[in-house]
Amino acid sequence: LQQVQPQGEDVISGNVSLPKVNVRGVVSNLLRQRETKQGPERVGQTDSDVINLVSMLFDFILDDDNLPVPVKALLGRLQIPYLKLAIQDYSFFSRGGHPARKLLNELARAGIGLNEDADHLKKDMVFKKIQSTAQRILTEYEKEAVLFDELLHDFSQFMQTEVRRSQMIEQRTKAAEEGKAKAQLAEKTALETVRQRLDGKTVPEVVVRLLTDGWMGVLKLVFLKYGPESNNWLGAVKTIDHLLLSVAPTEDDAARKKLFNIVPILLKNLRQGLNSVSFNPF
Incomplete structure (x- = not known):
């Protein structure tokens, strides 16, 4: 045979x-x-x-x-x-x-x-x-015929283990794919947010680099951790607005007073945000 x-x-x-x-x-x-x-x-x-x-x-x-x-x-x-x-x-x-x-x-x-x-x-x-x-x-x-009892038990046990292993791999693969998709969405949203804020404005090159090289990373991190509807996200976007306001020329006394009040908070938020992504602007 x-x-x-x-x-x-x-x-x-x-x-x-x-x-x-x-x-x-x-x-x-x-x-x-x-x-x-x-x-x-x-x-x-x-x-x-x-x-x-x-x-x-x-x-x-x-x-x-x-x-x-x-x-x-x-x-x-x-x-x-x-x-x-x-x-x-x-x-x-x-x-x-x-x-x-x-x-x-x-x-x-x-x-x-x-x-x-x-x-x-x-x-x-x-x-x-x-x-x-x-x-x-x-x-x-x-x-x-007792051989078949042994083989059936052994094969059934193997398949149960294999199914669990396959399910775990599938879950990990799915989580990885979802994580990749979410990361791509975070990248896209952060880029669009910065572009919208810079659109039509004359901004010093150093500020542009700070936003595109550093704060983009902060936005992506906040998006992934808290989501685009969170207060953390709104705060990160507001920091961009305050930064652009601080470098915009103005002769208005009220605007200057407002700027004087927000600069300390702006610097604090910038420092904390950039530290969270290990970005050193200097």
Whole structure:
């Protein structure tokens, strides 16, 4: 049996056709093994029904277009051991939730949607687990159906862990994507805010650099931490207005008095904001 089974690398690379099982030949061998203990036997109606049901079971799985060819090749290798099991244990079909049937269903379900690319499969943990589980069935199963209980438990535990791991990765990826999108929005909003405030004004170059190189970073930080509707954001924008007011020429006494009152607060806010983004204007 092992001599005719495709090897792992062949399965992964896709250099293998789906197994063609000589069902009658397998059954004949099984019956010959029985003859030594129970006398001559022939294929009865029950065995014929079992053969047909096993064939239908695997045909259903291997005809699924959602199952990658490498996975089909792995599962197709299991037809002989499953046929042996079904003939030796008629409860394979009559018993609901038979571990061997559940295991086969779990293996097929896990394989649906896997990437067929050979390089990807070599690294795919789910495919590797399907492969190792199938190999254990081929090499370890003789007549003890308890193997399927062990393999079912092991594979189910693996998939539960894998699902949790995948969900965690998905959540982290989603959070990273959302964080990136939010950072881009913060950058855009900060840039537009500074441009709007500078539009149409004659402003000293040193102030322009302070706003574009330093205060832009403050705006982005405030946007990300508190949002554009927060008082912190409104305060950061108001600081820009006060800074521009402080460098605008004026002859109005009231405006000068107002400027005199806001300069200390302006300097304090500028210092705190620029320190928060580690910006040194000097």
